[in-house]
Amino acid sequence: MAYAMDLQYLNWKVYLENPAEAEPHEWFKVLNGWIPDSPEVFVDVADYQHVQDGPVVILVGHYLNLSLDHTGRRLGLLYDYKHPMEGSNEEKLKSGLLGLLRAAKRLEDESGFGKKPKFKAGELRFIVNSRAVAPNSAETLDAVKPELAKVLARAFGEGAFAIEHIADPRQRFMVQVKATGNPSLADLIQRLA
Secondary structure (H helix, E strand, O other): OOOOOOOOEEEEEEEOOHHOOOOOOHHHHHHOOOHHHHHOOOEEEEOOOOOOOEEEEEEEEEOOOEEOOHHHHHHHEEEEOOOOOOOOHHHHHOOOOOOOOHHHHHHOOOEEEEEEEOEEEEEEEEEEEEEEEEEEOOOHHHHHHHHHHHHHHHHHHOOOEEEEEEEOOOOOOHHHHHHHEOOOHHHHHHOOO
């Protein structure tokens, strides 16, 4: 029987379709432009290109960070919600995923890129950024999967996705999500909003 878990510190990542075209200096400039205009409280942009297998450029906020992330040697947008969230686990999962998708769509629509980023909306990574909240175990997967599957079914359609647990005990709890087909960010946002 799955145990009750209050999910917090949720991370979502969507991968770039065109990673070779990502220019960190352009991401730095674009994300810096989000500081004054965003409803979030963003305070700084930092260059982390010196870090191997991690963030490349980070937009640091009071509640969340957004980053061009190279963890796992795959470039994508990482949405890292840092504060405790209110609501049910399903509501928190949906809110985080929607936040990621909206940020990715905004980046695709930005005019500040020489070659605009394009995201693979049908491939996501979900991470709980706290081993205290969610140890990377089969028990955590049993606790998280039913509500995660509800949110993903709303986004991709019932049975139109697969969830793979990355069961490496050295890592935080994480799952890889792959949808069938090639949904767009706009479609997923519309279905989840």
